Amino acid sequence: MSALTETVTTDADLGRQRLARAALSYLAEPGDPALGTLLQACPPDQVLAAIKAGELPRACRETDRARWAALARALSRWRLRLPDLPPEDRLAARAAGDARIRLACPGDPEWPAALDDLGLAAPCMLWLRGNANLSATAGRSVSIVGSRTATGYGAHVAGEIAGDLAEQGWTIVSGGAYGIDAAAHRGALTAGGVTIVVLACGVDHAYPAGHDTLFAAIADAGLIVSELPPGSHPTRLRFLVRNRIIAALTGGTVVIEAGERSGALNTARHAAELNRPLMAVPGPVTSAQSAGCHRIIRDFGGTLVTCAEDVRGMLEPIGADGWTPGRAGSGAADPRDDLDLESARVLDAFPVRAIVGLSTIARKACVEPSTVLRCIGVLAGFGFIERADGGWRLTRKAV
């Protein structure tokens, strides 16, 4: 009986904490480290109560003066938004989740542990819309981001890489913007894979509006994720703060086309700070849209990648899945490369059409006659030369 009571109590408490986290998402801007600090000191419902009461929780009062003042300022900041909180019953319904929108909170099975790497800037919870399981799909994921004003080249490469990775079971995470983001999402969907969009507005809000069909498809085959509660609108800063989620959620970040001031560089910086592999696809140096990618490779320590195989090579330990570096199938080996230096010299000395004797070849190749004899054997063995009337000549293979 007592064990049952305890479980019931725990479940009720869990529900209260989830409700509090949902409420906090209405009050604090995403990534506010003051909220992270408070949540490290006491449970969410106490933080919410403190905001409502306008008084810091007891656990925080023992901190030093400067920190205390910063937290107090944060508290009064968040109090400004108390009027925006939905009525408790509506909030409770939302926090309980429905067929369309649900919550993921730290401790939930669906919560991705990777987000904890954000420390004080970790989200206090996430709003989700879609059929995929967040932690399961994010566990093997890569973010592909880039310019809104992508070129045909960039959109093509983003679609190809995203599609190839999605086919191999990688979840493609991006920001849902026009250009590279959309090409990456679409590439994954076309390949029948899973894709996640992390928004800088509520998950019920299609931004950009032109992407409502795309977002519906993503919800169907993947997930729409946001720290901001339903009904929230995007702002410039929210895009930047959102980028840290994209970087933290995934095993690595690939930038495909980014101008010198693209928001994708912000995501790249987050990935580098989080010690996630940072990759960039190069492009023509004559294209301003590739300038940011080139800067990532040269100045940010990013790795140049050209295809899905390259990306996989950065995300998986070498050899773990039979991966070998480089684009598969390119650059078939030249059999000449297998020749020793002297045989190569002898082959080089053969005229294109004429038949030559050993002594001529020896002089032309500057190789001793005894060595020439050995080399002739090697070259005939490789099929580069053949016997002819009075000497040797090149075969078709060698010409």
Added chain:
Amino acid sequence: MSALTETVTTDADLGRQRLARAALSYLAEPGDPALGTLLQACPPDQVLAAIKAGELPRACRETDRARWAALARALSRWRLRLPDLPPEDRLAARAAGDARIRLACPGDPEWPAALDDLGLAAPCMLWLRGNANLSATAGRSVSIVGSRTATGYGAHVAGEIAGDLAEQGWTIVSGGAYGIDAAAHRGALTAGGVTIVVLACGVDHAYPAGHDTLFAAIADAGLIVSELPPGSHPTRLRFLVRNRIIAALTGGTVVIEAGERSGALNTARHAAELNRPLMAVPGPVTSAQSAGCHRIIRDFGGTLVTCAEDVRGMLEPIGADGWTPGRAGSGAADPRDDLDLESARVLDAFPVRAIVGLSTIARKACVEPSTVLRCIGVLAGFGFIERADGGWRLTRKAV
């Protein structure tokens, strides 16, 4: 009198040694380390005499057995070509130089000290054709090499970078091939600069033949250089061995377009082995012609460069000539970047058209009213917002 006699003797000796080096260039293939070994042990005329006599010079007889055997084999190799040596008077005339073709030997004022970095594979001398001074122009030089089957993109970029560097007094060194090499030479010539072509055949031999006009222009404004004596034809190996001269002669190597198996990768490897800065220009990942460049950046430790400024940054110590990294003039600063986080938040919260009061802004931005007041001052100061009837609104600058 005695001093004069000594000078005359020394000059005569110098002439004899130069003549011997010229003769050696007919007998040994370029880069033969056996020749380098012998030339370290005794003067060129003794090496030549040893070849003619078929007996290693006394200085080499004290070496160990394996080394001795290798040198003896080399000697008999070179003896095979004794019939190719021009008659002594013609050789002497050549070694003395004429208006068209001259020699540069180690110790000459025109000899570039950088070539000594090649060690045993250093050339024993160079044949020159053209009006420029080799050591003077190579002292501030960069090699630009790449694919023979360049795309329009590659040829354009090669011409631009070569032209910009040539304008700034850099000598452009390349291999005279079709494609990138030719575009680099032409870019330098068009800019009125100096360019050097290092050939894998005699300097009197235009290879490829289609470049005879280009080579004439290079001889006029720069130099044609080869280790091979006049009349020599190119072979596959000679191209590869030639590449070490291009890499060693210059302060750094830039590869612009190279397939996975391009000879330019061989030059790149030489540059890396010689500790010269190795650079590559990226291109579309969809282009096979850029695959080698991407490999250089990813696997060979090459630096990604996009323009002449980037190249200069690698060749000159930072700050030596007012150089700053990155493409000049790109990415004008966004004044929003100068805002503190709170002011940026407040600016972000402004609606596009409406006039708003302080309390609305405080709630939307989630910033305390007293802080909002400070931020309003900052934003008005930057010209982002202006007073309006009953509140504040964005200026045109901010929208």
